[in-house]
Amino acid sequence: MRITRVHSRVVDLPLPAPFHPAWARGRNQTNVLLVLVSVETDAGLIGHSAAHAGLEAAITVERFISPYWIGQDPTGVEPLSAVLRDAEILGPPAYFMEIALWDIIGKQAGLPVYKLWGGAQNQVAAYCATAELRSPEQRVEDIHLMLDQGYRAVKLRFHHDDVRRDLGVVEAIRKAVGNRIEIMIDANQAGIEPGLTAHRIWGFQRALAVARELEQLDVLWLEEPLPRYDYAGLARLREKLDGIKIAGGEDNHGIHEFKLLIDRGCFDILQPDALLSEGIFQLRKVAAMAEAAHLEIAPHTWGNGIGLLANLHLAASTPNCTWLEFPHDPPSGFTASSRDQMLRETLSIDAQGLVAVPDRPGFGFILDEDRISHYTVAEFG
Ligand SMILES: [Mg+2]
Structure with missing residues (x-):
């Protein structure tokens, strides 16, 4: 199995009412901003993950991770994690990417990751x-x-x-x-x-x-x-x-x-x-x-x-x-x-x-694709 594509979407989802987190005095947070990453393989399996971040994380993925992951075996989590560690020297942390690999591995095994x-x-x-x-x-x-x-x-x-x-x-x-x-x-x-x-x-x-x-x-x-x-x-x-x-x-x-x-x-x-x-x-x-x-x-x-x-x-x-x-x-x-x-x-x-814990293979993410595509503001990969 080989990774064929790393697709990143910056998704800017609205919150339905005002939200004032105590840790950020003076802020009214109006959205849930995330970078949804889908790692595609030649076996047809796709693993997902999402950063608690915006455009900066998508650019890090595109510049410092995708070029080294594409063509690699997604079950090689240790060598692919080393890429994530190196990426943090040059861009914001992208450790969330490892989740997509285990999502693929779980789907291939037919087991939820925690099992x-x-x-x-x-x-x-x-x-x-x-x-x-x-x-x-x-x-x-x-x-x-x-x-x-x-x-x-x-x-x-x-x-x-x-x-x-x-x-x-x-x-x-x-x-x-x-x-x-x-x-x-x-x-x-x-x-x-x-x-x-x-x-x-x-x-x-x-x-x-x-x-x-x-x-x-x-x-x-x-x-x-x-x-x-x-x-x-x-x-x-x-x-x-x-x-x-x-x-x-x-x-x-x-x-x-x-x-x-x-x-x-x-x-x-x-x-x-x-x-x-x-x-x-x-x-x-x-x-x-x-x-x-x-x-x-x-x-x-x-x-x-x-x-x-x-x-x-x-x-x-x-x-x-x-x-x-x-x-x-x-x-x-x-x-x-x-x-x-x-x-x-x-x-x-x-x-x-x-x-x-959901019993579905991988992490059990079922994406709301309609909602995600409606609120996608940028795409890479
Ligand atoms: Mg805390």
Whole structure:
């Protein structure tokens, strides 16, 4: 089998309502922008993937990857991944491309990818990942709705200038529903969004003070409390806490960085993302290193349903995976249905808060081709 074509489409899908993600202060996000890549073969099998990115990713694929992939055997994931690693020297990361290879391999084998990789579980516990800042009253209302729908866990953002306001939201939820829901907190302190004034920077003392408050509120984890490369600070923070876990790693790149995070003792829970951090199979190596160090994996996901499905297969194949991130924050424009609008089916959770892995070969993407072609703004390959 040989790769015959790498076809990239930049797709600009609208959100149905305003969406104000807390990590990008001042932004009203109006769209889901992605680069959909379809890798075609002479066997007639086509593998898909999608970047959480725009034109820049499509150009990287066209310039630095396609010329080296076309004519190659798509089952040679390791040599083709080396091309992706080299491409990052010259362009934006394109690790998402590896997903298309495994989509082809799964289709050829007639098996879903998570079963090719050991099938640790066929459903994964999901947490509802929210993104907006809301009043305590509104969030309590949201949580009642989530519990009715089956969610057993929620992640909230801490981004107010006065952290007491953030803590007030958690206090209100605990008061209203007790321990009926697990709570995770994301501080997004690993970096700031380019070009935006972003949020207040915490520093070590604030991170520790917040974590100690959250311990009292029985919060499961605190995510990205400090800058991405503050290995010493993260390790020191983690050492001072025993009632709350420290999580992070969504924007770290390469297995070498994850090895450092593990060796330096930065996190209890690593959160690599199959679109952003490394190739999806390379992340299985990260998961194995984490397993040996008795750490958990909880893949990060944001942006689009294709990425969520890929991360779901990664989660389901990983024995030390505890939670799947499930982006959904109604009534804003970013919900499960807008997130998955490039697919024919919206991925959903069941009454126990679990997400079942589709049993279709490969990753089980069923593209909504009509919608995709309507919103395609550029094409390459
Ligand atoms: Mg995060």
